[in-house]
Amino acid sequence: MEQNKILVINPGSTSTKIAVYKGGDKVLEQTLRHKKEELEGFNKVVEQYEFRMKIIKDTLAAGNIDLRELKAIASRGGLLKPLPCGGTYLVNETMCEDLRTTNREHASNLAALIGYEMGKELGISCYVVDPVVVDELQPVARLSGLKGYDRTSVWHALNQKAVARKVAMMLGTQYKDMNCIVAHMGGGVTVAAHEKGRAIDVNNGLRGDGPFSPERSGGLPCDIMMKMVFDDGKSRKEMEKSLAGQGGFVSYLNTNDTREVEKMAQTDEYAELVYNAMAYQVSKEIASLGATLYGKIDAVILTGGMAHSKKLTSLIKERVSFMAPVYIFPGEEEMEALAAGVARVLDKEEEAIVYK
Ligand SMILES: Nc1ncnc2c1ncn2[C@@H]1O[C@H](COP(=O)(O)OP(=O)(O)O)[C@@H](O)[C@H]1O
Numbered sequence: 001m002e003q004n005k006i007l008v009i010n011p012g013s014t015s016t017k018i019a020v021y022k023g024g025d026k027v028l029e030q031t032l033r034h035k036k037e038e039l040e041g042f043n044k045v046v047e048q049y050e051f052r053m054k055i056i057k058d059t060l061a062a063g064n065i066d067l068r069e070l071k072a073i074a075s076r077g078g079l080l081k082p083l084p085c086g087g088t089y090l091v092n093e094t095m096c097e098d099l100r101t102t103n104r105e106h107a108s109n110l111a112a113l114i115g116y117e118m119g120k121e122l123g124i125s126c127y128v129v130d131p132v133v134v135d136e137l138q139p140v141a142r143l144s145g146l147k148g149y150d151r152t153s154v155w156h157a158l159n160q161k162a163v164a165r166k167v168a169m170m171l172g173t174q175y176k177d178m179n180c181i182v183a184h185m186g187g188g189v190t191v192a193a194h195e196k197g198r199a200i201d202v203n204n205g206l207r208g209d210g211p212f213s214p215e216r217s218g219g220l221p222c223d224i225m226m227k228m229v230f231d232d233g234k235s236r237k238e239m240e241k242s243l244a245g246q247g248g249f250v251s252y253l254n255t256n257d258t259r260e261v262e263k264m265a266q267t268d269e270y271a272e273l274v275y276n277a278m279a280y281q282v283s284k285e286i287a288s289l290g291a292t293l294y295g296k297i298d299a300v301i302l303t304g305g306m307a308h309s310k311k312l313t314s315l316i317k318e319r320v321s322f323m324a325p326v327y328i329f330p331g332e333e334e335m336e337a338l339a340a341g342v343a344r345v346l347d348k349e350e351e352a353i354v355y356k
């Protein structure tokens with residue numbers, strides 16, 4: 001394996017994560033957390049382009065990274081068209097145009113746009129790996145209940161697959177031979193049933209589906225949605241913000257920081273109720289996917305920023321450990337997984353897929 005230097009860019013809804021890898025080794029890693037107030041001035045995610053670009057360039061300069069030594073850029077893939085297979089995709093103009101013009105908002109849309117521009121400046125290629133739109137839903141999971149309105153899969157594909165592979169290795173098996181349920185608990189929460197290497201069911205983490213999260217509402221009953229639109233007169237923009245950005249903890253407690261919520265919960269009964277409700281909803285989602293896998297589950301895996309919390313993981317474990325052994329991977333393996341995906345292409349172990 002060559003000692004290629006790879007820059008990794010990962011903008012999340014509450015953070016910007018930056019890393020540089022040389023060979024398999026991490027030379028730099030920084031997570032900049034963004035307070036709700038820092039981002040709420042931007043009307044659209046694409047408007048955060050300059051803000052996030054500056055953070056990335058300043059972090060690289062402060063870390064004394066010589067940009068001329070970089071061989072490639074690995075960016076977290078955003079809300080592209082649904083992709084039937086995971087893998088490493090070359091970022092091209094078509095992909096950038098889709099990301100610029102999509103009406104679906106998520107910080108990961110910025111990653112390829114920033115990486116592609118930096119790549120052009122440096123004369124190197126930019127790639128995305130296992131984007132959030134990898135869609136492996138089984139046919140029965142695709143039906144919503146209303147003809148013409150299918151469910152779609154928008155989720156933490158990259159990290160979920162990376163941690164599932166790790167657990168498979170720990171259990172002496174392979175991801176393609178294992179069944180597991182993974183709950184990624186970050187700014188958004190997605191919970192997926194992985195059957196023999198494919199995520200056959202998962203909630204859409206962005207659009208009112210699944211558990212609520214630090215800044216998302218999760219699935220809202222239809223009568224509530226109807227009331228919001230027809231009785232309370234909410235616009236499309238306001239609805240979108242309620243679903244993602246101003247939902248979940250933000251709506252109840254005005255913060256997207258789980259650590260703050262935990263502090264509040266020590267003295268405030270309402271904050272404790274909200275916190276417990278999120279743990280309850282995540283647990284229910286995990287348990288429901290038990291049926292998806294016919295109860296044949298090798299592992300339940302809790303991951304993402306909130307999995308750092310002993311309090312939260314204990315509450316969930318208490319409710320789901322009857323299903324299978326529960327493994328906890330705090331934070332995420334996204335940075336490593338992005339670098340590894342691009343390294344496989346640079347080392348010619350895998351071909352980059354061209355996005356069309
Ligand atoms: N040690 C911790 N204990 C509890 N919550 C944490 C901890 N570290 C991070 N979090 C929470 O995790 C959430 C962000 O998760 P992360 O996966 O980093 O976010 P993003 O979706 O932006 O990538 C935030 O609510 C943050 O407060």
Ligand SMILES: CCCC(=O)OP(=O)(O)O
Nearest residue numbers: 012013155186187188205
């Ligand atoms: C919906 C998939 C991506 C997602 O929610 O990511 P964050 O938790 O980083 O916002």
